[in-house]
Structure formats: C-alpha cells, structure tokens
Amino acid sequence: xxxxxxxxxxxxxxxxxxxxxxxxDSVISSLxxxxxxxLIAATDVSSKTVLKxxxxxxxxxxxxxxxxxxxxxxxxxxxxxxxxxxxDDGFAKGLDKKLTDYEEDDN
Numbered sequence: 001x002x003x004x005x006x007x008x009x010x011x012x013x014x015x016x017x018x019x020x021x022x023x024x025d026s027v028i029s030s031l032x033x034x035x036x037x038x039l040i041a042a043t044d045v046s047s048k049t050v051l052k053x054x055x056x057x058x059x060x061x062x063x064x065x066x067x068x069x070x071x072x073x074x075x076x077x078x079x080x081x082x083x084x085x086x087x088d089d090g091f092a093k094g095l096d097k098k099l100t101d102y103e104e105d106d107n
Contacts, residue, residue: 003102004067004071004102006098007066007067007095007098007099007102008067008071008072008074008075009075010091010094010095010098011040011072011075011076011084011095012075012076012077013091014086014088014091014095015075015076015077017088017091019086019087019088019091020076020084020085020086020087020091021035021036021084021085021087022072022076022078022081022083022084022085023081023083024049024052024053024082024083026085027039027053027083027084027085028052028053028056030085030087031053031056031057031058031061031085032056034059035085035087036061036085036086036087037061037085037086037087037088037089037091037092038061038062038063038064038085038086038091038092038095038096039053039054039057039061039062039063039064039083039084039085039086040063040064040065040066040067040072040083040084040085040086040095040099041053041063041064041065041066041082041083042065042066042067042068042069042071042072042080042081042082042083043065043066043067043068044068044069044082045069045082045083046082049082049083050083053083062092062096062099064099064103066099066102068080069081069082072084
C-alpha cells in the first residue's frame with residue numbers, strides 16, 4: 001500500500017534532485033523538449049490549465065490527478081502548484097508505480 005505522504009515525500013525528493021519542473025510554463029517547456037517523463041496535475045487545478053498543458057503532449061506520457069495544489073507546493077517547497085513534470089526516468093518509474101498503487105488502494 002502506498003500512502004499520500006510517501007508519494008508527496010518522493011515528489012519532494014525529485015525536486016531536490018533537480019528532476020522536477022513545476023508550473024504551467026516550465027512543464028510545457030519540458031514537454032516541448034521531450035524531457036517530461038510523467039505529469040501530475042493537482043486535483044483542484046482548473047481543467048483549462050490541464051488542457052493547456054496536455055495539448056503540448058506529442059508522445060505517450062503517464063499523467064495522474066493527485067493531491068491538492070497546496071499539498072504539491074508544500075511537497076516541493078514552493079507556493080501552490082497545479083502541474084508538475086518529472087524529467088528523470090527513474091523518478092518517473094517510481095512515481096508511476098506509487099501513483100498506480102495509490103489509485104488502486106483509493107478505489
């Protein structure tokens with residue numbers, strides 16, 4: 001079982017390792033350059049923001065709705081964030097597994 005706190009800590013670790021982009025413009029840039037490996041959209045971010053980001057996806061990439069903007073911001077030591085992109089394969093695979101397990105547990 002994967003709990004929300006452990007996922008948020010893992011996201012914070014990715015940020016401290018320099019393997020995470022946050023905020024709409026940075027995430028879109030990482031998508032356009034092919035660096036983004038996984039996307040996380042806060043559960044309370046607007047659908048307009050999600051659409052703005054996903055229209056820049058030109059390749060297959062996992063995306064999850066997880067946590068609130070406040071929770072994501074706190075996890076990475078920044079103001080509230082609605083969109084995150086993981087830019088490292090290892091962190092992306094780890095988060096993909098954790099978020100998949102979390103979604104299965106959540107049901």
